[in-house]
Amino acid sequence: MSTNENRTTNYIGKTPIRVDAYDKATGKGLFASDYYKYIPDLLHVKILRSPVAHCKITKLDLSKAEAMPGVERIFTAERSPFHMERLPESVRFPIDGECIWAGQPIAIVAAETLELAEDAIEAIELEYEQLPHILTVHEALDPNPKSVIDPFSGRGDGVIDASNPWAGIGRLEEVESKFSGPGTSPNIVGNYVLDKGDVNKAFEEADVIVEREFCTGRRYHTHLEMATAICTYNTDDSITMYGSGCGIHGVIKAAIVNIFDMPETKVRTIQPYIGGSFGGRLTPYAEILCALITLYLKKNCAYQYTREEQFTGAPSAWPVLSRVKFGATKDGRVIAQDYDCIEEIGAIQNNVSYTGRLSSSGAVCVYDIDNIHMDTAATVTNTMPVGPFRGLGCPESEFGMEAMMNELADELGMSPVEVRAKNFIKKGGYSGYGELVTSIGVEKCLRACADAIDLETPSVQDGSVWKKGKGCAVGGKQNTPLGRAEAVVRYYSDASVEVLISCDENGMGASTVMAQIAATVLELPIENIKVIKGDSLVTPYDNYSASSRTTYTTGNAVMIAAEQVKDKLQEEVARSVGVHKSKVSIHGTVAKILGSDIQEVVISTLFENISPYGQGNWGLMRFSPVEGHGVFCPAPIRSWGKDGLTKRMWNWYQYAACAVEVAVNEETGEVKLVQAACSADTGNPINPKMVEGQIEGGSIMASSFVLQEEVIYDENGAIVNSSMSDYRIADTLFVPKNENFHSLINPDPLPDGPFGAKGMAESVMIPFPPAIAQGIYQAVGVRPTYFPMTAEYILSLIKEKKAKEMNEK
Template sequence: MSWEDSKGFSVGQSPPRVDAKAKVLGQAKFTSDLHGSFPGLLHIKVLRSPYPHARILTLDTSDALKMPGVRTVVTGRDSDIPWMYLGPDVFSFPARDRVVWAGQPIAAVTAESVERAEEALEAIKVEYEALPHTLDVEEAMSDHPPSVIDPDLGQYPGREPFVPEAPNIVGSYTLKTGDVDKGFSDADVIVGNCYYASRISQSQLEPASCIVRSETDGGITMWTNGCGVHGVIKNLISPMFQLPKNKVRIIQMYQGGSFGNRLIPYVEPLTVLMALRTKGIVELTFTRREMYMSSPSNWPVKTYIKTGAKRDGTIIAQKIRLIKDNGASFNSLMIGRRTGSGAVCVYRIPNFHMETYGVNTNSPPVGPYRGLGCPQIEWAVESQIDILAHKLGMSPVAIRQKNILKAGEQNAYGETVNSIGVIKCLEAVGEAIKIEEPCKGDQGPWRVGKGIAVGGKQNSPLGRAEAKVLVHDDGSVEVLYSADEQGMGAQTVMAQIASEELKIPADQIKVVRADTAVTPYDNYSASSRTTYTTGNALVTACQDAINQLKEAAAREAGVSVKNVHIEGGKAIISGSDIKEIPIPDLFKPFQMFEQQNQWGLKRGTPVCGEGIFAPAPCIMWDENGHTPRMWNWFQYNACAVEVAVNIATGQIKVMKVASASDMGFPINPKMCEGQIEGGVCMGIGFSVNEEYLYDANGVMTNWSYVDYRIPTVLDMPYRHEFKSVLAPDPLPDGPYGAKGIAESVTIPVGPAIASAVHSATGIRPKVMPMSAERILDLLGQKGEGEEDGSRAAE
């Protein structure tokens, strides 16, 4: 049965986004829009290190403090910085004695104007001693690296190195299934290669921004575009500054994107510190340069991978050594494990061995990015599958069909797969792009080829979600929840869920934005969890409200609750002379002298339905890395492309795209198509253009939209050459069968392009991005050796 046959009153439909009008009319308020609303607003500017590794010898702020309009200057040596709470994760506060990446804070100034704050930074005198640095992950993980990023790592609880003899290795994870050595001995074809995915930025349009007001009761109120008002920001700020939670209010403004970047609160702590110091209201807004050099970016990954298969294409062994470049941050173990999850979520591999390492370098800290490491590892895995198909004379579709997991089977973790629609996705894009048919002829220096790949992304439990539904005495409805609206359409999805349950149009439902004083608890929006986790909570809240309305209507009509259902703003009744009761009529006026009328629904007090959803937690893995529950579920995508490669310039132009997603059930099909189109565009960007570039001193050089080449419409195929396909496989415990969609879309784009480049030119890219320079270099090397890696790399 097609998902279209499962459309409901509202779900499966595509009403306009509930926030569209406010954004189009300029009524949506972003954090920086509030600057003119607060008289006396103070401004924070941050002095940052010009060195990737240096000792701070002297730091003199006296001249800055003397300047008119300067209210306070903070350095890492000040006693009111809560270092013990932070441990080594130094995203926000100034360094104390040593800097470990170019862009790390040295001092911060609060002044009455932005201009005066910038002048005060210039007045601060700093003397540095430059120290050896390393940006190379393998050099950093050696026994005697030129730079040890945090010599005191072992002092922090829970942060001890997993490999003490290699001081920059801050986390590791090993997964073993079957007998990988025997698997390779039984293989007819073995392919080994090394792949690299470069550091990239989320590059969201709106920079990080935060306003904090110190309140007269000693608490704070914050307006921010950060994520997780309850689960991240409030849960951090309250203990960090020893503030009772009833004195910490976090209000989330409209967000101009995040893609994972704002899941880490790197501007909020410093802004709170300055507000408490000045006892005023202060703001901190990053510049574009700071967003690239001083906010968490995606992590580069180097993957050594060896894959063995039988002559019929059955994959029987795979060995992976994955090295994740953490930059100057320490959040490695879980993220390394999540990165590695991309190697096991799609294919049936009976003999599997994977080692993952998190390694510190003197580069900017890393953090979540759309796909959470899966694009980096699956770039390697999918390229290997394509090489095997080429060597065995199989089609790239057939070899994948043969090895893709089926529902009910176990992956290498030991988890049972409960929903997997990736074969539907694969076949849909293969047909759309006519992958088995030859391309039309080349033109001049342009060579044309086709490629295909698939991808999967895990969903992490990440705690509970709560939701409330208020049905007012006039019949109007409000939905309250705290999951983030980062631009992906969560507000609209929640309005549609409430609409489906209450059977009233979605545009009649008001969705309240996240505010810790108003909306109930939610951790945050990450790992594509919002529709699944918050959506399930909202379904429960709607049912709670409906049950209360049904009970009131049953009392009014003198019937059983079973004879009542709620629809269209009315209670519809069977088995009574009363056939329907408008919802407002269920709310009775307060009667001072009639005791019997004090019960039931009263005007002025809304019905409040409440819902909580908490996914089952992960189960800790055993000594071989096995667990029956590592993740909630996986989302899947397939992508097929036709590209043109200019053999004279190295330029890659994506001419046609077909992308298909398994999102369980499309609650809003048009928004799902939008996620596909945006995700493919993002995937083209980091596959072909985007990367951090450094000078010889270890300082990033391309820190603006001019030089950091994010994709534009000119990088996309024409609209009629882009096909989005919805290929859902329902998730048993998802709301209406829904799961997530946003992250898996980007994953197969890079390997599909690489496959098409090979088809067009015979070269096999193994580094992302596949820049023009790299393509030209590979074209120059063509014919010099076995580029597909038949000689197995360990």
């Protein structure tokens, strides 16, 4: 790959004005819902959803609703014209009238106005028999659970449909696991086992052993823009989809084509600006519903989720139950790790990746431990199906890992920084899976954070009920190997350039990064670069933007395309001057030539005016740009062995660290974040200011879900706090003052990243739960093993500690 050395126009490591800044600052940028006013004759959609977690429908009378003028159609399981089993999990109708989570769609109304659709929902008569439900991973693990669900078919009657093509996928029956076989729960749907070294022998030789169980709650994306889709029907029987979802080619278009058996040329997907994602837009639920209605009725259709539906009808992050056991020598070297991880994945799941393997990747990419046993699984419950969330389960799964590393340091009387430093994987070392690690800057990140808040100096107490404490942690996360990215770069005669991409712009600044890469390769001012994105008819293939892959995959594709343009310009200059192209170098608007009387050529002079008679049009011409088409595919993965090891599963790993100081009210249990430092290993940062924004935003988001974001269910299994007034997220009063927050960058370049860059926005989420837990322990002497660490939960731990102390007296 190219380097940025000796560039005359170098935008790597710089922070130019974002290419979308003007549109967003002036309000000229269009979001999906803005298209309502431009598209005529829209049908509007509302959904009748199950009010309880598990029930059998005994009556569903649509007659009054269907009789209402303006109600175009009502869809149900029995009246769905398409393959119901192909629908995304979150919009799957119940099988045989049995609803298996509160929020599952029962009936979908399409009407001429939104108000009419809402009235029609109210007119539907629904009666049901309530059935037992399970809501937590602990209930799901019961060998004789109250409810048994087949997540691959969506049946809730305890019957596992062996004829379903997805049934049983992901379960490794040939591997000995505590989560499969006789005596285990039927709600365990997959598992993964890793064995490295001899764990039992290592524990026998360990000087110190620490062990605890940890659990986490469910969290939601709470992006500002609700899921929105508008689908238009065209005269050639094709459809055009405007939506806020991610992955215009690899997710949305692919889903529509596969679900509805459509030719690829009949589906066009357009992605306007997006109001945040955090992984929550990778399931195309709104788009699929609109496509279903438009294709059946041959009419334009629009659907926007309400905030309540974003909680009850859209995927959330998955809770994780983990058990961590470390064995170490007296000098702090960890020689044995036994790790169990169980993901709770909701009621329906066709993604066979959910076997605990995604979450647990962070448990083997940070520390160099010779002996590891890891046993992971997934369980189903009568809750909303889960989906990707920033961090992909690693904040939940590594909570226990890092909390135990802090406890190990306390047990040994060592610094938590030095214990970790003794055990970090080094560059050129290997992950627990057996993969070569080519970029890891985690130790630099940790030391920078520790220095920023003076971690080793105890907190100063003021004599009040607010007790202070400090803590630190690190985190690592895999980058998915899935998918490819393409980019087209066009160089025009006036040195203006178009960059065509289909990666998602969720607000993180991907378009600006691609402009910086193109401008640097072509050695042009960034003002010359125009980024065109998000239209499947125009922009080339990209799978999706997730798992922090965009800078790596799309960035490499843009670099390849821009290099192709330079190569073609070199050839044209060489031809026109009469030298070998190796003698030509391209520098923006001019070409430098060695070994010729002509030492410099202005590239624009090579573009001839178009002849109306078609003569002489064999060279470069105005209005016909020089084009490069870059395609980047990550290196192929290697299959897992029966021992769970592989030489390559993930592209690379991203790392981060944080150090915090918290204050705990010992009378109420309330926890406040006093100061914090977070550092990310970004590879070589292309846009440092945007990296700082990701560090700050991720730190606030992580602290918020650690301390206050909690989903509350009623006795019927329905979410009771499905609004922004009841589901608390961080506000300006929650975060530390600017002078008490330190956003730090500690790069370790990635060899195959564009200019050494790699993604980092997810890793900053990981270290905050264990760091805050350690701060709480230092402040009041209790160790939280669950988050959210609400005031009620922390107060209960404080009371338990005081009661124990009283009993011991």
